[in-house]
Amino acid sequence: MIDLLASGGRPPDDTPVLLRAKGLVKVYRSGGLSVEAVRGVNIEVGIGEFVAIMGPSGSGKSTLLHLLGGLERATYGEIWLRGQRVDRLSESAWAVLRRRHVGFMFQFFNLLSTMTVADNVELPALLAGATPRQARRRREVLLAELGITAKANAAPYRLSGGEQQRVALARALANEPGLLLADEPTGNLDSASARDVLRLLRRTHEAGQAILMVTHDAKVAGLADRVISLFDGMVADDARVIPAPRRSAAVGDFLELRG
């Protein structure tokens, strides 16, 4: 039996809490059937923390992320963002808060196909109240950092998967959110593109970005401060990632070449 309270990890004591969820439950009802996708989850994410959510398909990872981002309503439980309870806000009030403080990066990018890359990235900043000049400046910086400045005027569908993923990341960071929520950001990417995205996430996190990310990719766990393992809609483990003791600085601890 999984103890869902005892294992609830939290940021280090000196880190102020950015996002807190208490007793989150999500029940889907359809016809006479009800399915509990999330069954009493407690989570805290500290300012600047990088937390990965892992677990088998169907363990409730994406649902949990949607609840935390306000894309779906929880059946029970509380969500607090920056000290403010948000789960009882109206749709529009929550949307306003989200534009200011949360960036979303989806697995399938959700870029607007009728707009250029540049417009896709600037839009969230404009919606959050930035002036056109500020939004453009921020977009230029982000695209440059992601190495896709040359694609600014292209339509998203002309880009490779790796490039689209970088645009999605730029867009998610455009309004300088306190929290980046990402769903499988390296899913469906070739290994070179995945490496680019991981490098960016690492760099963004090192610059102080808080990240909460759902992933199957264990490489992400190697970058995160903490990994939450979900199982059957509950937290099975919540642990800080601590480098394993090494015998040498080389790869020999993992892989032995013989001959």
Add this chain to the structure above:
Amino acid sequence: MRQPLLALLAKEPAHGYELKLALEQTFGEAYPSPNIGQIYVTLKRLETDGLVSSQDVEQDSRPNKRVYELTALGREALTAWVHEPIEGPRVRDEFFMKLVLAPMAGLADRMELINAQRRHYFGMMRNLMDMQAGMDAATPAARLLIEGAVLHLQADLDWLERCQEELV
């Protein structure tokens, strides 16, 4: 160590220290640096087996160095090795034994065992990612070595997840 040394000697004759350097340059920091003593011992054995031959080369103001070259027999052995498919890697099954047997005897809880093992794998992944971060300029062989280790570790974690689904 035998076959890699034969493979390097197939390119050109070399002395022990040159072989050590060649291995390091090819596989980079990702691979543990071969011990020079071990290289000399291996070369000696290869010579006893007739796979390499050696001769002393005089050096000004230094002790002679012993230069090794591949024999016809050595080339034959090397060619056979190169074309022989290798056994797949062995699965690390010690944890699996613990996971299956310990709870039967009431010695441990499976979920706890899985969580502890998973935390350890995550820690190993952190090490690999840190190595990878410092490797942009490394040789392809060195980068691929890390990628191979990452993929194996990912498979270990996936297997752990399957064990969790079936056994917990």
